[in-house]
Amino acid sequence: MATKKLAAGVTRTDRSLMDGRTIRYYDTQGQSRNAEDQRPIEEQPPIGEMRLDPLSNEWVVMAAHRQGRVFLPPKELNPLAPSRPGFLTEIPESDYEVVVFDNRSPSLRSPETSVSIPDHADFTTAPVPAAGKCEVVCYTSNYDASFKDLSHKQIRTVLEAWRDRTAELSELAYIEHIAPFENRGEEVGVTLNHPHGQIYAYSFIPPKTARMLDVAREHRAKTGRVLLDDIVARELKDEVRIVAQNSEWVAYVPYASRYPFEIHVAPRRSVTDFVALDEAASDSFAPIAKEVLQRLDGVFGVTMPYIASWHQAPVRQGRESLRLHWQIQSVRRAPGKLKYLAGSESAFGAFMMDLKPEQSAQQLRDVAL
Amino acid sequence: MATKKLAAGVTRTDRSLMDGRTIRYYDTQGQSRNAEDQRPIEEQPPIGEMRLDPLSNEWVVMAAHRQGRVFLPPKELNPLAPSRPGFLTEIPESDYEVVVFDNRSPSLRSPETSVSIPDHADFTTAPVPAAGKCEVVCYTSNYDASFKDLSHKQIRTVLEAWRDRTAELSELAYIEHIAPFENRGEEVGVTLNHPHGQIYAYSFIPPKTARMLDVAREHRAKTGRVLLDDIVARELKDEVRIVAQNSEWVAYVPYASRYPFEIHVAPRRSVTDFVALDEAASDSFAPIAKEVLQRLDGVFGVTMPYIASWHQAPVRQGRESLRLHWQIQSVRRAPGKLKYLAGSESAFGAFMMDLKPEQSAQQLRDVAL
Numbered sequence: 001m002a003t004k005k006l007a008a009g010v011t012r013t014d015r016s017l018m019d020g021r022t023i024r025y026y027d028t029q030g031q032s033r034n035a036e037d038q039r040p041i042e043e044q045p046p047i048g049e050m051r052l053d054p055l056s057n058e059w060v061v062m063a064a065h066r067q068g069r070v071f072l073p074p075k076e077l078n079p080l081a082p083s084r085p086g087f088l089t090e091i092p093e094s095d096y097e098v099v100v101f102d103n104r105s106p107s108l109r110s111p112e113t114s115v116s117i118p119d120h121a122d123f124t125t126a127p128v129p130a131a132g133k134c135e136v137v138c139y140t141s142n143y144d145a146s147f148k149d150l151s152h153k154q155i156r157t158v159l160e161a162w163r164d165r166t167a168e169l170s171e172l173a174y175i176e177h178i179a180p181f182e183n184r185g186e187e188v189g190v191t192l193n194h195p196h197g198q199i200y201a202y203s204f205i206p207p208k209t210a211r212m213l214d215v216a217r218e219h220r221a222k223t224g225r226v227l228l229d230d231i232v233a234r235e236l237k238d239e240v241r242i243v244a245q246n247s248e249w250v251a252y253v254p255y256a257s258r259y260p261f262e263i264h265v266a267p268r269r270s271v272t273d274f275v276a277l278d279e280a281a282s283d284s285f286a287p288i289a290k291e292v293l294q295r296l297d298g299v300f301g302v303t304m305p306y307i308a309s310w311h312q313a314p315v316r317q318g319r320e321s322l323r324l325h326w327q328i329q330s331v332r333r334a335p336g337k338l339k340y341l342a343g344s345e346s347a348f349g350a351f352m353m354d355l356k357p358e359q360s361a362q363q364l365r366d367v368a369l
Numbered sequence: 370m371a372t373k374k375l376a377a378g379v380t381r382t383d384r385s386l387m388d389g390r391t392i393r394y395y396d397t398q399g400q401s402r403n404a405e406d407q408r409p410i411e412e413q414p415p416i417g418e419m420r421l422d423p424l425s426n427e428w429v430v431m432a433a434h435r436q437g438r439v440f441l442p443p444k445e446l447n448p449l450a451p452s453r454p455g456f457l458t459e460i461p462e463s464d465y466e467v468v469v470f471d472n473r474s475p476s477l478r479s480p481e482t483s484v485s486i487p488d489h490a491d492f493t494t495a496p497v498p499a500a501g502k503c504e505v506v507c508y509t510s511n512y513d514a515s516f517k518d519l520s521h522k523q524i525r526t527v528l529e530a531w532r533d534r535t536a537e538l539s540e541l542a543y544i545e546h547i548a549p550f551e552n553r554g555e556e557v558g559v560t561l562n563h564p565h566g567q568i569y570a571y572s573f574i575p576p577k578t579a580r581m582l583d584v585a586r587e588h589r590a591k592t593g594r595v596l597l598d599d600i601v602a603r604e605l606k607d608e609v610r611i612v613a614q615n616s617e618w619v620a621y622v623p624y625a626s627r628y629p630f631e632i633h634v635a636p637r638r639s640v641t642d643f644v645a646l647d648e649a650a651s652d653s654f655a656p657i658a659k660e661v662l663q664r665l666d667g668v669f670g671v672t673m674p675y676i677a678s679w680h681q682a683p684v685r686q687g688r689e690s691l692r693l694h695w696q697i698q699s700v701r702r703a704p705g706k707l708k709y710l711a712g713s714e715s716a717f718g719a720f721m722m723d724l725k726p727e728q729s730a731q732q733l734r735d736v737a738l
Contacts, residue, residue: 051625054600056577057584060625061721064728071706107713107721123588123599181712189709200713207718208425215426219492230492231423256420256429309716327716337440340558341710343550344476344569347678347696349576352430352476359433 007282010160015092019044023091023101026161028153035083035092047109048130050204054123058207061130063107071191080138080194091138098157099138100165100199108132108200115174117204131174131203137161139195146195146303147182148293155286162199162310163274163282169201170275170315177202177209177314178273185305187331187338197308205314209322213314216321228323231255232266241361244291248284251292253361258351260333261299261306261360263292266325273312273324289326291369296330298367305338306330376651379529384461388413392460392470395530397522404452404461416478417499419573423492427576430499432476440560449507449563460507467526468507469534469568477501477569484543486573500543500572506530508564515564515672516551517662524655531568531679532643532651538570539644539684546571546578546683547642554674556700556707566677574683578691582683585690597692600624601635610730613660617653620661622730627720629702630668630675630729632661635694642681642693658695660738665699667736674707675699 004012006026013025013033019042025033048063070079079089082096091099102109111131118125139147139158150158162180169178182197183190205213219227235241235252243263244251251265265288267281296304307329313322331339333354344350373381375395382394382402388411394402417432439448448458451465460468471478480500487494508516508527519527531549538547551566552559574582585596592599604610604621612632613620620634634657636650665673676698682691700708702723713719 053623053625053627054596055584055623056580057587059719060627061719062725063721064723064725122584122591123596177717179712179717181716183709183711188715189707189711198712200717200719202717202719204719206713209717211425211427211718215424215491218426222491227423227492254422254424256422256431258422258429307712307715309712311716329715338558340552341715342552342558343548343567343676343678344575346557346676346698346710347550347680348546348548348569348571348578349580350428350430350569350571350573352432354433356431356433 006160006164007279008156008160010157012164017090017092017101018042021102021104023099024161025093025096026098026100026157026164028097028157033093035094037088037092038083039088045105047111048107049127050117050130051127052121052123052125056207057122059117059121059204061107063130072186072193075143075193078143078192078194080136080192080196081143082141090136096138096141097154098140098161100135100161103134103136103198106134108134108202111174115203117176133169133172133175133199133201135165135199135201137180137197137199139197143194146184146293147308148290148297150286150290152286155289156282159274159282159285163277165199166274166312169199172201174203175201175315176317177205178312179206179209179309181307181309183307185303187305188307205317209311209314212311213318213322217318220321226270226321226323228266228270228325232268232270240358243295243361243364244288246284246288248281249288251288253357253364255357257357257360258353259329259331260339260353260355261296261304261330261364262357263296263328263364264325265289265292265328266323270323272319272322274310277324292328292364294369295364295367296328298369299363300332300335302332302335304330304332375529375533376648377525377529379526381533386459386461386470387411390471390473392468393530394462394465395467395469395526395533397466397526402462404463406457406461407452408457413478414474416480417476418496419486419499420496421490421492421494425576426491428486428490428573430476432499441555441562444512444562447512447561447563449505449561449565450512451510459505465507465510466523467509467530469504469530472503472505472567475503477503477571480543484572486545502538502541502544502568502570504534504568504570506549506566506568508566512563515553515662516677517659517666519655519659521655524658525651528643528651528654532646534568535643535681538568541570543572544570544684545686546574547681548575548679550676550678552676554672556674557676574686578680578683581680582687582691586687589690595639595690595692597635597639597694601637601639609727612664612730612733613657615653615657617650618657620657622726622733624726626726626729627722628698628700629708629722629724630665630673630699630733631726632665632697632733633694634658634661634697635692639692641688641691643679646693661697661733663738664733664736665697667738668732669701669704671701671704673699673701
């Protein structure tokens with residue numbers, strides 16, 4: 001059992017699960033993490049494959065073994081709860097603060113031999129192993145909590161886990177991009193209601209990141225500036241779409257938002273990734289994160305579904321051009337209505353918005369906290 | 370009232386609705402279409418705007434007046450039914466075969482003055498009017514039918530409407546791309562259950578089409594060949610993903626499909642758009658269309674949600690590289706389960722598939738018709 005000291009008094013302790021996967025306990029009280037996984041040994045499914053969609057030259061991951069995964073179990077069968085006598089879960093300990101473990105049904109996994117994903121794939125490119133990592137991040141052992149209910153200290157511990165995972169995953173030769181995200185709500189397909197996020201570490205630059213990289217590089221070539229810096233400066237200048245701010249972070253509905261409620265949160269001093277985020281910014285994240293998520297749930301007085309995604313610079317490319325920020329996107333457009341990505345959005349990529357960004361920013365600001 | 374003769378014995382008769390919108394009746398029996406729209410005159414909402422998302426350099430359409438549109442009315446209040454005494458709908462006639470009319474709440478509309486959408490928009494680009502056209506295509510007056518239930522003759526009439534609209538919309542100076550599509554099922558956000566599709570005519574090349582265009586151009590520069598021709602040739606050679614074929618069309622689950630059930634249907638002799646589709650191909654579309662949609666509904670014995678989209682060459686660009694084909698994508702992965710576009714797909718554009726294309730092709734072929 002190796003224990004490692006991280007920032008903010010957080011320690012990380014690694015253990016192995018029954019099938020060889022690693023679980024990492026992120027703690028603030030110096031807890032010992034000795035519990036063994038008592039479940040029977042289980043074989044891991046084989047690695048999947050990635051095929052290039054020849055119409056778009058984008059990789060599609062085929063992971064055919066995932067069809068049978070657990071789907072919305074009741075609270076008493078929650079696999080992300082701590083283990084208890086008679087009910088063994090993914091977390092062998094009887095309690096935890098924050099844990100990160102390898103997904104039991106990962107779409108992407110460590111390749112057995114080194115893989116090389118062609119940079120300029122095209123119609124002739126053969127399938128490659130679905131190399132990468134899929135990790136689960138449990139924010140708390142409390143099933144009934146949500147990210148916005150976490151204490152400042154808990155959020156800081158989650159942030160240290162994101163930073164630690166980014167640093168460690170960046171060291172893997174086959175990883176090109178690291179993407180922490182959270183799906184919240186059955187409306188966006190959540191299969192486990194326990195408060196948790198995921199980290200996908202891709203062996204390729206995912207299509208939307210690749211697009212952002214192209215645009216940011218072009219902006220840099222043209223102006224010498226970092227695109228996200230100019231975007232945040234415009235949001236601060238325009239002011240009308242600002243939702244919240246503190247000394248280190250700015251939260252805004254983006255100028256051309258695509259979802260009825262969309263909030264981007266960026267540090268005032270832009271950085272490539274979590275590893276580069278300094279102490280002051282790390283400490284000031286919790287209050288603005290809680291505030292924007294509370295505002296989001298306050299708009300209609302209902303728990304909002306969302307996808308919250310962290311965008312960082314890729315591991316090996318574009319580190320001069322892309323910058324860390326958090327995007328929160330909700331498809332709820334009214335209490336009983338969702339926005340669906342139908343023909344125009346889904347088949348053609350052209351987004352149609354029913355609500356002006358300035359209107360939704362106003363609604364978010366108007367929420368009494 | 371102008372009547373125009375199209376192919377396959379179809380005539381088109383144009384009428385005006387109460388707010389100046391045009392309705393076009395596509396008929397095969399030489400019907401007179403004299404019924405006047407008896408509804409009170411209504412003002413049309415103003416044109417929306419398009420803003421450039423600076424992170425992706427993609428246009429996002431803001432059409433704030435659409436929030437209040439009709440949402441899943443019961444059959445007796447169906448606005449796509451023919452009008453009857455005491456209930457006036459979008460279609461003034463008491464019956465119809467196929468009609469196409471301008472959407473009452475369009476995201477895109479005709480600009481009052483000529484607009485110029487910059488080809489190379491970037492962070493500094495100002496908003497532009499949301500120019501374009503959104504049309505509704507009613508496939509039949511029978512509320513309980515679905516595309517797959519239409520007769521060969523009805524489908525041919527719909528095809529003539531798609532062709533006619535493509536030809537006419539291509540003449541408009543502000544139109545760059547014409548996209549007929551159908552959303553079917555409340556699972557994909559359908560707001561009216563009447564069997565109908567839509568046509569979006571964009572004043573810009575939509576992002577996914579732009580991406581397909583880049584890839585097809587690169588393929589052509591490298592090989593001298595049309596990408597879709599090579600794709601169809603590979604599908605025919607691999608054979609395992611073919612779902613249906615006839616003398617003029619091939620239907621296949623694409624090599625790197627993104628949805629649990631996805632079928633592409635392409636003519637054997639590739640063409641730029643509907644206008645270029647010859648008589649033999651036009652006549653042979655109905656049987657393969659009905660077959661693939663019947664196979665789709667047969668997989669689980671339930672009505673499947675789908676987005677079916679026609680991809681054509683853009684009006685003014687890439688006509689040497691892009692080719693007409695039909696993509697049908699269903700998010701249903703099991704009788705009680707949908708695939709959701711969550712964090713990886715939605716925020717990063719990286720698709721994770723639970724089912725191999727060869728498996729879903731087998732399931733589709735195994736359906737007894």
